[in-house]
Amino acid sequence: MVRMIDINAIDKPNWCPGCGDFGILLALKGAIVELNIEPENIAIISGIGCSGKVPHWLRTYGLHGIHGRPLPVAAATRLSNHELTVFAVGGDGDGYGIGMCHFIHAMRRNIDMTYIVHNNMIYGLTTGQTSPTSEKGMRTKSTPSGVIEVPVNPIALAISSGATFIARSFAGDVKHLQKTIVDAVKHRGFSLIDVFQPCVSFNHVNTYDWYKQRIYDLQAAGHNTGDKMAAFVKSQEWGEKIPIGVFYEVLSPTYEDELPQIKEMPLVKQAIDNVDISKLMDDFV
């Protein structure tokens, strides 16, 4: 049995007191314990941002890479060793801004892994510029006259891209988030969890209260997670009422399923010290 103390790191997170990232870390650790996965069989791959520091605050393998690129790193880690449970973690800027290209392509690739986005609708680590999810009109350091664009809608994009598990949760509701992470990990295929994460230092609009006043649970509301159109309709809800929970879930073959190369054992376990290329050379004679 994996216990909380097995995955606790010595160093304490250095996020701002009250930051939503604490809730996400807690839920993630809770989910690992609940799922009972040995920490050495977990790899958490993050980008750069406040969110990117997650792997440092728990005792699993981690790779804190570069801004916007956790998904390709995580994908290949998983393909190289599909006995690992792989998480990708990043911010809204990281995933929906600079990393948008990988985001869309990861969705359609359906590698069995879980992607958690700390969506605080702001650039935290660089001290408060607009993010792709910042609301139109929001004033930030980089948009002092207000954001002109409409925000990206990660849920709608995920539905449009063929993702097979699409959920939203809230850092202020650790129980809901933990359950969502557990479900996402259990799902065979790519799972997206967009997490509303209050940034207490730079986002004074989308606060804990702001979310609490608006969110409601799709599952409590009887939403049919198998219905793509219904999921899309729900993805468009924004304003007074904002849904959290699982929008859409479907079972399709994973990317790994279609690779006979790794059917017998993970790439990393395959011997390489005696590859014979004689026949290959013959092909060129």
Added chain:
Amino acid sequence: MVRMIDINAIDKPNWCPGCGDFGILLALKGAIVELNIEPENIAIISGIGCSGKVPHWLRTYGLHGIHGRPLPVAAATRLSNHELTVFAVGGDGDGYGIGMCHFIHAMRRNIDMTYIVHNNMIYGLTTGQTSPTSEKGMRTKSTPSGVIEVPVNPIALAISSGATFIARSFAGDVKHLQKTIVDAVKHRGFSLIDVFQPCVSFNHVNTYDWYKQRIYDLQAAGHNTGDKMAAFVKSQEWGEKIPIGVFYEVLSPTYEDELPQIKEMPLVKQAIDNVDISKLMDDFV
């Protein structure tokens, strides 16, 4: 009156005989003549690919940039001189592969310009690798055992991103395409035209006939272009019947509308030889 000969270039296109790109070029030139825009007031910005060569084959200003990046170049050209009619042109690899990040962000930005994607579901210029729109299972040089991913759905992505004019057309139907381009240019805001473009050299699946057997005109079918949900439903149609035409159109403020900086005149016409920064310096004393 702008005539065809005013925009003809001397050199003839060097695409493969029969390539769908010819139809697109013809429709584009036809649209320019129909819209009666002086060639010197047009800028066509392309990426790299067979599709990227478009600007060389007609007499307007052009910039044939780097692979995947026509959208940001075009956006800034337009913001710098909004008296120009600006087109961005590229391939499916260019726009939906490497350029996906800009694609999504251009949609939500709503700069008044027209983006034409030569969607041949293959990498043409690099001689036949899979593209993001290649169908699952398609065998190409880079996927000899068949593509594993599900293809991207540019129409659904555009709807999910807040684009204000979203259409699909077919290089084999120059009339339809020309009309679509004309409508797109007239639309105030960002317009996407995804064009089915047969690649006769490398895509032997999605041929002229393949398309002809499947496409039908949304407008003829009485589709309501103002209904986002209906547009999304239509975007999911694929297989025996595939819709072309305008999926969605809506009027929202353009990016330019929200820039008082360019209200009086385009940036490029604003004098810069005597900017006075005395007051700005005073702010720092």
Added chain:
Amino acid sequence: MEKNKLTWKIGGKAGEGVMATGIIFAQSGSRGGLHVYDINEYPSLIKGGHNTLQVRVEDREIFSQVKGVNVLIALNKETILMHRDELTSGGGIIYDSAEVLDRKEIREDIRLYPVPFNNIIKEIGAETIMKNNVALGASIALIDYDFDIVAGVIRDTFKRKGDRIINDNTMAAKAGYDYLKKNFPDDFNYKLEKIGTGGRMMLTGNDAICMGAIKAGCKFYSAYPMTPASSILHFMAAQERRFNIVVKHTEDEISAINMAIGAGFAGVRAMCGTSGGGFCLMSEGYGLAGMIEVPVVIIMAMRPGPSTGMPTWSEQGDLKFVLNVSQGDFPRPVLIPGDNEECFYMTQEAFNIAEKYQTPVIVLTDKNLAESHKTTEKFDQRRITIDRGVYATASELAASDEKTFFKRYKYTENGVSPRTIPGMKKGIYTATSDEHDEEGNITEDTGNRTKMMEKRMRKLDSLAKELKQPEMVGPRDAAVTIIATGSTKGPIKEAMMMLEKDGVTVNYLQILYLSPFPSEKVASVMDSARKTVVVENNFTGQLADIIREKTGKSVGRRILKYDGRPFYPEEIHREIMEVAHG
């Protein structure tokens, strides 16, 4: 007593307004006609990390930080423990009397000024966050500076927040001032005294760059936030409506440079800015601009690498990266200013070079220069000329054929071809990233290729002829010759003064253009120098490598520092003393 020769430092937790308070202090010095230089230190996290701002104030122009702190404001106990050894003899620490402090932990020659921050705040009914001001006020009393100046700076700083905030902040500062005056006898050794009414600006290098860009007529700025370039984005965005500039926070750095290229192509002066990893992402676009000959200015602010490295610290580790990045050979002017004035004037020079030579131009700085404040004389706007380069003349255009494209890439003697921009009748052409002929048509012909390469590269030669050679500062026949570039200028100048006092003659050649490199001048300096050193903020001694590449000559000693901190003059002094006597 030491008058008007002070180093004041404030330290505390990130997020507690350490920097803001320090800047009020610095500004107050500047307003009193004094010269100021500050340097900040903070980790890459938002709250809780240790932040400091160290402010040096003197009555002569100063160029960098120096060692030895005279007044330390410790907003928490950690600050005392971390910085106590930096204090000079007779220096004082102002701290919260609520902290339990063991006198034995602090050198005896250091004076302690406990002040009940929280009580004072409570008494006057202000917010806790304003306790910094109590400390600030106390320090003003300690050094006996004019409180009214400070009050004025507070007023201007909080102008937009309304009278209540201004009043509370001022009251807090005043209360701290009064407390110290009342409770501690006036026996402190370091004093500050107003010597004029100021009139100088207090700026960072990034501020100066923005002013330079705005003055140069920059109309388009695109960037993705990245320390230490982010404040350029903030500055430009804040000024976009005042000066009619379109400022775009883009989806990534790839977009940022491609947008700047689109704007340059359309005919406006365009700039983008970034740091290390962001510049990697710009590198492909950089080559595009070089190939299609579109003017664009790129501000590249270095921080320690590799990779994410130390995002909020300083290094000069990207010299060779910037000089060589992107495939193929093309002209790559790289300007590297060493102080605020150079940031200002060279940024506008960068725009002129970019347009005159139709090529991307890099302005290379580092965190130390980008973020340190220095009092700076107002820039002389009359010194600025705007050179937009060569546009096709009306008659050239009229002569142009109806059928072919305009010869946008005409082979010319100096490599520069007259330019057209969209909207110009008969100037039509297509810019292409492929190799092209004079009209911009793609061609793979060997003759054209050779000529086009030569045409493009000639631009660098033409530019080299125009640029002025670097000038040697200091005595001709010095014992030691320093060659350096960029922000080491400040500490080197300070070190030179120290060395002069010690009777060691030194001279100094500052490289302002890494490319085109002033090879001849450097070679002749090396030839006539007795002993040469480079002073560089990087591991390998990249400037020394470049010098050898360009001149074949080896610098005698590489004085290097690569711990993320800029040089202190004392460090340079020490090493050069060794060299001189070695």
Added chain:
Amino acid sequence: MEKNKLTWKIGGKAGEGVMATGIIFAQSGSRGGLHVYDINEYPSLIKGGHNTLQVRVEDREIFSQVKGVNVLIALNKETILMHRDELTSGGGIIYDSAEVLDRKEIREDIRLYPVPFNNIIKEIGAETIMKNNVALGASIALIDYDFDIVAGVIRDTFKRKGDRIINDNTMAAKAGYDYLKKNFPDDFNYKLEKIGTGGRMMLTGNDAICMGAIKAGCKFYSAYPMTPASSILHFMAAQERRFNIVVKHTEDEISAINMAIGAGFAGVRAMCGTSGGGFCLMSEGYGLAGMIEVPVVIIMAMRPGPSTGMPTWSEQGDLKFVLNVSQGDFPRPVLIPGDNEECFYMTQEAFNIAEKYQTPVIVLTDKNLAESHKTTEKFDQRRITIDRGVYATASELAASDEKTFFKRYKYTENGVSPRTIPGMKKGIYTATSDEHDEEGNITEDTGNRTKMMEKRMRKLDSLAKELKQPEMVGPRDAAVTIIATGSTKGPIKEAMMMLEKDGVTVNYLQILYLSPFPSEKVASVMDSARKTVVVENNFTGQLADIIREKTGKSVGRRILKYDGRPFYPEEIHREIMEVAHG
């Protein structure tokens, strides 16, 4: 009569199978025990552009193309007009008798062999596209080569397309063969004769790289298509199921390198490949791998820049780019093979270096090497050793604390720290792109920073000690010393033979590792050389710059070519004659 010393060339429109036919010819030479070298030329467009393949066949090992074509197959008239001047005296042109040709347009010493391609095709009822085979067959008759060998190659080439296609192609070739034999007297001056049964491979540099990677145990290859690296992707993809490799055509090059890093981190041997612009996009990830010490091999195949440049042509213009790209200092081994054997052995060496020194390793090639076929002896698999570097031992792991992280970045003497990979109990750590301590925790401490920089950089020193110094080829005391790197090796070797005949002694130092650079060896060679030249396929003479940077010594003459074409030995010969007699 000239036997087994032939240059054969085919030219025609892109999309007409020019390359395929040429390769059948080359393969036929190789199967007859002869040595073959080919070089292709094609523009960056799919159909209609002019394509050629030039094949040199001799009975001794050959290393590059030479000037002078003996047999030209012209599939269209353009080919004749473009290449007629390349023909040697007595050379012949095989062309479609339907073309109207003015005899006066062609030198008298050239023989013409009109063949009715289309009639023949019609007669035998084959498809038009097969007319190439008619021409091929005719050329075989002309040079009197063994038709059965050709038939064998055709059979193997079309194996997967079925018997009908094989038969038609063979018939077409046979018909061409018969037509020429029948209609033209046997008076052609150039003959080819089988001298053995072959047994050698006919490979491109990219093929050799792929074989090297597969033999080295590469399990993961990620790339985005880009000429001239694309064929690596195609090769690896075609072999993915045979050798259990995951091959991924990614969404872009950023993803490609980050995937390779993810795979390297997970513990498999991983590689990615690209060219210029794609490498720009990989540059940030390259630095990441350097910082987190993850092994990954990057194949970088050069083509002429700047920017898109000339995508299907050749240049060595990215030496300094590759050596210096990405922010900060970190160990950057760069291997640069010069022929197929080196491509094979050095690719597997790259994997060993990458794992042994836990760092990204670049293998640098160019289009000329990547895409030219050369007969090559089968590689000796016994020469390959797999060195996976240092993993943490069981006892090291057992000793590791339960609470802290594993010291993945332990300071060590040679800079290499024992490694763990996910799945290993007690080996847990987080790799971070920020500066970090031994356990991988982020820290900005000055002491750690300095030590970590030194630790990482020590790896390069350790590697330098292990690599063997380049060896001089040719007489010790030669009149001229050539220093060069990469694919110029072939033409240089050929030129050296020519120079020897002309009595000019030359020796040649081939740089195999641009980094760590063999500075001492190069310096000593330069010191003892009488005259030095570099031979480089770029504008500035980048290798000469690097030599001066590393040694302070200037190469006497830069023999440069930057028109997109690789050197002909004759060009090198001519310039060196000048140097020798200058």
